[in-house]
Every structure is written in C-alpha cells, then in structure tokens.
Amino acid sequence: MTAGSAIWYQSGWPSGLRRCVQVAVSPGGVGSNPTSDKGSAVLPARPWSSRCREVAARRFLLGAEVERPHAGAVLRGVRLRGEQHLAASPVRRAASPRFRHSLPPRQTQRAGVMPGLSKLPLEAKVAMATGLVFFSMLVSRSVLSARIPEGTRAKLFRLQFLLFVNSLMLIGSVRIWKRVAVGLCRWRGESCLTHCWKLAVLLFLTSAHSSFLTLLVLVSEEPSWIGLVTYTCLGSYVILLFFLFVFGWLDQARKLLAGSRSAASQAPGAADRHPKRKDVLAIGVTLALTVLGLLNGAQPPAVVRVEIPVHKLPRSFDNAKLVLLSDIHLGPTVGKSRLEMIVSMVNQLQPDMVAIVGDLTDSQVDPLQTVTEPLRHMKSRLGTYFVTGNHEYYTGDVDRWFSHLKTLNVQPLHNGNVRVALPESSEEWFCLAGVDDLEASVLQYPGHGMDLARALSGCSTEKAIILLAHQPHAAKRALQERPDISLVLSGHTHAGQIFPLSIPAYLLNPFFAGLYRVGDSSFVYVTPGTVYYGVPMRIGSRAEITEIILKSPSGPDTSTGARGERAS
Numbered sequence: 001m002t003a004g005s006a007i008w009y010q011s012g013w014p015s016g017l018r019r020c021v022q023v024a025v026s027p028g029g030v031g032s033n034p035t036s037d038k039g040s041a042v043l044p045a046r047p048w049s050s051r052c053r054e055v056a057a058r059r060f061l062l063g064a065e066v067e068r069p070h071a072g073a074v075l076r077g078v079r080l081r082g083e084q085h086l087a088a089s090p091v092r093r094a095a096s097p098r099f100r101h102s103l104p105p106r107q108t109q110r111a112g113v114m115p116g117l118s119k120l121p122l123e124a125k126v127a128m129a130t131g132l133v134f135f136s137m138l139v140s141r142s143v144l145s146a147r148i149p150e151g152t153r154a155k156l157f158r159l160q161f162l163l164f165v166n167s168l169m170l171i172g173s174v175r176i177w178k179r180v181a182v183g184l185c186r187w188r189g190e191s192c193l194t195h196c197w198k199l200a201v202l203l204f205l206t207s208a209h210s211s212f213l214t215l216l217v218l219v220s221e222e223p224s225w226i227g228l229v230t231y232t233c234l235g236s237y238v239i240l241l242f243f244l245f246v247f248g249w250l251d252q253a254r255k256l257l258a259g260s261r262s263a264a265s266q267a268p269g270a271a272d273r274h275p276k277r278k279d280v281l282a283i284g285v286t287l288a289l290t291v292l293g294l295l296n297g298a299q300p301p302a303v304v305r306v307e308i309p310v311h312k313l314p315r316s317f318d319n320a321k322l323v324l325l326s327d328i329h330l331g332p333t334v335g336k337s338r339l340e341m342i343v344s345m346v347n348q349l350q351p352d353m354v355a356i357v358g359d360l361t362d363s364q365v366d367p368l369q370t371v372t373e374p375l376r377h378m379k380s381r382l383g384t385y386f387v388t389g390n391h392e393y394y395t396g397d398v399d400r401w402f403s404h405l406k407t408l409n410v411q412p413l414h415n416g417n418v419r420v421a422l423p424e425s426s427e428e429w430f431c432l433a434g435v436d437d438l439e440a441s442v443l444q445y446p447g448h449g450m451d452l453a454r455a456l457s458g459c460s461t462e463k464a465i466i467l468l469a470h471q472p473h474a475a476k477r478a479l480q481e482r483p484d485i486s487l488v489l490s491g492h493t494h495a496g497q498i499f500p501l502s503i504p505a506y507l508l509n510p511f512f513a514g515l516y517r518v519g520d521s522s523f524v525y526v527t528p529g530t531v532y533y534g535v536p537m538r539i540g541s542r543a544e545i546t547e548i549i550l551k552s553p554s555g556p557d558t559s560t561g562a563r564g565e566r567a568s
Helices: 015-025 050-066 090-095 097-101 105-110 122-142 150-186 192-210 225-265 277-297 336-349 373-377 390-395 398-407 472-481 502-508
Strands: 005-010 075-080 302-309 320-325 353-357 384-387 410-412 416-422 425-434 465-468 487-490 514-518 522-526 544-551 563-567
Touching (some): 122 150, 150 225, 302 522, 320 336, 336 373, 353 487, 390 398, 398 410, 472 487
Parallel strands (some): 353 384, 384 410
Antiparallel strands (some): 005 075, 302 563, 320 544, 416 425, 514 522
C-alpha cells in the first residue's frame, strides 16, 4: 500500500460522514495518524474498534458518491494510507477491481457494479409494489372476472382494493415516519420521551392503515369505536401528509430566496438550532383541523332549498318537490341511527319524490340488512329512486342490493327510466332516468356500466328529462350525447369533504358542488353528500339534504330563474 493518497471532505458534511473519514484515516482517529503530512487537517481523535473502522470506512467509500461539496465551500484535506485508486473519484473507486474484491457481493452491487433494486429508495420500492397490485387488479377484472363465481369475485375485489390502498398509503407513511418520528427525535437525542413518541407515531400510522380493514370485519348496526378511531387517524394522516409537503416546500423556497451569502455568514450550527420547526407546525395544524373536522362532521346535514327551472316540465309539476340524497356511505362509521335521522328530516320536508344518487353503502347486504330498515319508512308521494355509485361496485354485491332495496320500496334505475305523472293528471308526465356509475365499466362488473341510450329509451324528446348520474363526469358525458336533457342530479365529490382533498376534487371534476347551467336550457346540480365517507370529518364543506323545487317554464314564477337558500 502506498502513502500519499488524498481524500477530501467538507466541513459542512453530515457528522456521520466526518466520523467515517476519521475512522478511515487511522486506528485512533485523525489526531493520532502517524502518516499525516504537514498541513493536513487534524480532527479530535476517537478510539474505534477495528471492526467499526472497517464498516465505517466502507460506508464512507460507498456513500461518498452522493455527497458533493457545493460551490465556494471551504475544503480541507487529509492524507490516507492506501492505494492510489482509492483516492480517485467515488465512481472510479467503486469501479476499481481491487475495491470490488475487497467488498462482499451485496456491497459490490450497491457500489454501482450491479445496479438493482437495492439502490432504489424505499419509497420507490413501495411504489413498484403498488403498481404490481394495481396490475393484478386489472388482470383479475378483465381476464378472470367472468371465470370465477360471484361470491369469490366479490371477496377478491375487496381484498385487492385493500392491498392497493394500503400499498399506496405506505409511500406516504414512509415519509411521515422519516419526518415526524426519526427526524424530530434525532435532534432531541435518545430518551424515554423520544421512544414513546416513536411508538405513538407507529400506532397512528398503523391505525390509519387498518381503517379500510374495518370494511371487512367491523360493519354492524352502529359504528364501533375502533372504526371511528381508525378512520379519524386516516383523515389526520391525509392532512398531516399534505402540510408536511407544503411546509417542506416553503422552507426550501425560503432557503433559495435567502441565497448562499447569508448561509455563509451564519454562525456554525445556527441553522440547525430548530431544524424541525416546520414539522412541529405541520403536526399542530393537523391536530387543530382534526378537532374542527370532527365537530363539523358530527353536525346533522343542512337542508338546502334550491329552485331550478326545468325545460319542458309540465305546468302541473310546477313547484313539485324533489329531495336529493347522496353519499350516505353506510358502513364502519355510519349506522342505523344516522340513517333514521336522515329519514326523519326527509319526511318533515314532505317531498313528492326522493332521489338517492349513489354511494348508499360501503359494504355487502348481509351485515347491513337491519341498518337499511329506516328506508322503508321514507315517505314520498311519487316514489323513491336509486342509482349506483362507485362504492356499490366496490362491495361486489350490486345485484343483491337491487333486490334488497326493492323490498324497502326504493326503486333502482339500472340504466332505466320511469314516467312520473301526477295521479290527478296522468296525461302530463316527465321522464326520470338513471344510469349505472362509470366505475362499473372500469371494474369490468358483469352486466353493468353506463348506457345512456338504454336509460333514455322511451323518453320522448318533447318531454322533460331528469337524469340521475352519480359522477359529474357522467353528467358531462350525458349532456354531450343528449343536450335535450333538462336536469342532471349528481353527487360523488363530497365537495372535497376534508381539506386538502377538496383540491383534487375540484380540479378533477367538471362540476364540483352546487348548481351549474349548461347550454341554454340544461342544469346540473351536484350535492356535497348527505353524510361522509369513512372519515367522520368535514373541513371546508357541510353535509347536505337538498330540497329541489322544480319550476315549469310555463309557471307563474319563471322570471326569477334558479336560486337557492340554506336552512339549518
């Protein structure tokens, strides 16, 4: 081995790398290096065992390739005893034959000789696993769907959905653990308090991941406290992940704006005095919004009265009252008592018709038979109607739900329509149609999928058409195909339900919440939902029962147009 090989390190490098340099220099640390040349930097000596020196030196040689000094940094050099090729650039060191022979096969692969999965960050590996689960979902739905029994297919779909959601969440969980658990405890040091904090973060993440598992095992007449806790953790998980990203991005932007000049003039260690302040702030904002969301979510839905002019509506239907419900999501966090309250509020409005535009349930029929009994007592003069949402197809039990709802005096519109007429004036009528949810086609659910031509079959173009379609995208597609549709009633968006989910809900849907006019004579109304999905929280939105007053163009009050008001 030849002396005179030089390796450089920067004073601003992390302490772990500086310690590796110290170990690589000599058995007793740099200060005791007998071959250090005059002028070399001397660091405090630290006694290390021979095994620690070997491991730390190899870690430094493998990890140095990602550590590059920034421009203008003050560099200091130390002399190492070693061969000349070890002092070359990190890439050349890793490619050196002698260096490869000195490392085990696994470390040789990490050094760049055999690049593979081991070099990818953990988040990338989890993303690849998520992609594999998603691919298996597509294969089973497109190839195996018609070849397996219905009961087995439903269980397989739900299991795949559970695996996909949890693998997707695992990407964010890794980030939260690194920032909130490991990052916050690093500058506090090891203590009983930090161990308790890591345990609390682990329980929080575990609860958030197990929330979807309650769809399979904890669906009963009333919500269980386990379901409420796990879904609350899921909502907090979403909020925390968002603010960790936002505050981290803002902190990086602040550093870029501050520039390198102020960083160079700062005293050593001053920048790291409170390195995780932004993460603590994110936790505080998450806790505050969680409490606010729980209080808002516990409130009964608001009754919103909306007057909508319906083109070609017969005069006899002027001021007819249609109550719109959507996204009740009977399941782990919504039970029979909540549905009884909704039915009571609807009956107080004395509606002519009731429309439920999807996502009534999150589970199969068997565990929810008694939960849905209050629907039997819903009173409407001209009937109660139902169309599927995406969550009905997630249950894998849609056909049984159709049969069960019929026993509760709720009529499903499975790509079908009915003529709605008053008993005293049967000659005047309008067409009430309903289409299956778009997700049925994506999931390759046998015998289901949006079929507008079939749904409007028999509806006269001379009569008013009111269409029930769960998703706003279905409403947009329907109006593009049939501009003569007078009114489309949708749900699905929940008006975001909780911030920050309101951002993608707004950006990804053509209609977000409320009343929209399309063309000269068509309207779309999107309800923010009657309850909530899973997470018992509402942030920036309010659950709603919509009381729609249908206005005929030939009626006495058509000059006012569409308008709405909210009643508590």
